[in-house]
Amino acid sequence: MRTIDLRSDTVTLPTPAMRKAMYEAELGDDVYGEDPTVNRLEALVAEKLGKEAGLLVVSGTMGNLTALMAHAQRGDEVIMGHLAHTYLYEAGGISVLGGVHVRTVPNLPNGMLNPADVELAVRDPNNIHFPHSRVVCLENTHNRCGGAVLSPAQMATVREVAQRHGLMVHLDGARIFNAAVALGIDASEIAAQVDSVQLCFSKGLSAPVGSAVVGSADYIKEVRRQRKIVGGAMRQAGIIAAAAIVALEEMVDRLAEDHENAQVLAQGIKEIDGLDVDLDSVQSDIIMITLTASDVEITDLVKAFRAEGLMINNIDASHFRAVTHYGIEREDISEALAILSRVMKQVA
Numbered sequence: 001m002r003t004i005d006l007r008s009d010t011v012t013l014p015t016p017a018m019r020k021a022m023y024e025a026e027l028g029d030d031v032y033g034e035d036p037t038v039n040r041l042e043a044l045v046a047e048k049l050g051k052e053a054g055l056l057v058v059s060g061t062m063g064n065l066t067a068l069m070a071h072a073q074r075g076d077e078v079i080m081g082h083l084a085h086t087y088l089y090e091a092g093g094i095s096v097l098g099g100v101h102v103r104t105v106p107n108l109p110n111g112m113l114n115p116a117d118v119e120l121a122v123r124d125p126n127n128i129h130f131p132h133s134r135v136v137c138l139e140n141t142h143n144r145c146g147g148a149v150l151s152p153a154q155m156a157t158v159r160e161v162a163q164r165h166g167l168m169v170h171l172d173g174a175r176i177f178n179a180a181v182a183l184g185i186d187a188s189e190i191a192a193q194v195d196s197v198q199l200c201f202s203k204g205l206s207a208p209v210g211s212a213v214v215g216s217a218d219y220i221k222e223v224r225r226q227r228k229i230v231g232g233a234m235r236q237a238g239i240i241a242a243a244a245i246v247a248l249e250e251m252v253d254r255l256a257e258d259h260e261n262a263q264v265l266a267q268g269i270k271e272i273d274g275l276d277v278d279l280d281s282v283q284s285d286i287i288m289i290t291l292t293a294s295d296v297e298i299t300d301l302v303k304a305f306r307a308e309g310l311m312i313n314n315i316d317a318s319h320f321r322a323v324t325h326y327g328i329e330r331e332d333i334s335e336a337l338a339i340l341s342r343v344m345k346q347v348a
């Protein structure tokens with residue numbers, strides 16, 4: 001029996017074109033700046049995001065870590081949403097390794113931060129009680145807010161506050177291309193609202209490894225040094241850069257299919273007793289599903305779905321998260337709905 005794995009878009013496997021590009025990649029020592037494939041990727045990602053320079057890093061976590069360590073010194077403060085991936089799921093790295101303090105403001109359900117809340121969180125630089133505010137982080141699409149898409153106009157409202165106080169703006173753009181495809185705009189229009197972006201090649205874009213940080217040339221020089229500090233400078237990294245080039249060139253436009261599949265899945269789930277979805281909240285490849293049936297443990301349901309051939313995770317006691325991605329076809333969505341319906345009939 002084939003398992004339909006909707007736990008995450010990180011489960012995507014490299015495409016045949018990626019494997020071929022990896023096999024054939026021209027290589028060199030990237031710590032000497034001599035890997036032509038890495039150099040090609042870094043120039044390409046910078047161009048696509050409309051920034052001066054780019055840097056290949058091992059993971060999204062390392063991208064956000066090195067990006068923020070390049071913006072903020074030990075004892076400085078970074079402002080982000082209380083549901084930010086960097087706050088919740090990156091092991092506190094910027095505090096552990098960067099000595100950077102985090103100040104959270106509430107994330108709105110649409111993934112945004114209220115600019116007035118950001119304004120209030122900015123510290124008075126003349127008060128000795130306070131750390132110095134340096135950076136504001138946004139996330140687009142917003143993972144924990146169900147793949148919520150932030151428009152450039154929304155992002156501009158936070159950027160305006162940051163600029164007025166001399167703060168940098170960093171974007172956790174792990175899924176920036178999902179946001180761009182959902183909005184029908186170029187990713188550079190999103191990146192134009194911020195000073196730095198971290199983006200993942202290994203999520204919906206299906207590359208096996210890697211993320212990039214983009215920004216100004218001087219800034220990326222500093223991020224490169226931070227990457228060295230955390231042990232992320234790699235040698236013949238063209239092997240992974242080759243797959244990331246294919247990701248950028250061939251895998252962006254097809255994200256629209258994942259978004260369509262997410263809509264079909266959400267609409268189907270809406271019809272199943274015991275489950276509910278807020279259709280307005282489904283904006284990209286992530287679907288948050290509410291368990292409305294009582295008298296059933298969510299973890300037992302996760303096991304029951306899995307026994308029938310469907311993998312989805314619960315994120316708390318009453319919500320599941322499903323993610324569509326490369327490798328999931330429309331018939332898999334139909335099959336997933338059949339499994340959900342069958343299992344829920346037994347319990348609801």
Ligand SMILES: *Cc1c(COP(=O)(O)O)cnc(C)c1O
Pocket residue numbers: 058059060061062064085086139141142143172174175200202211
């Ligand atoms: C996955 C993800 C990351 C981290 O990426 P890894 O490659 O798993 O370290 C950062 N931010 C967001 C929003 C993510 O979804």
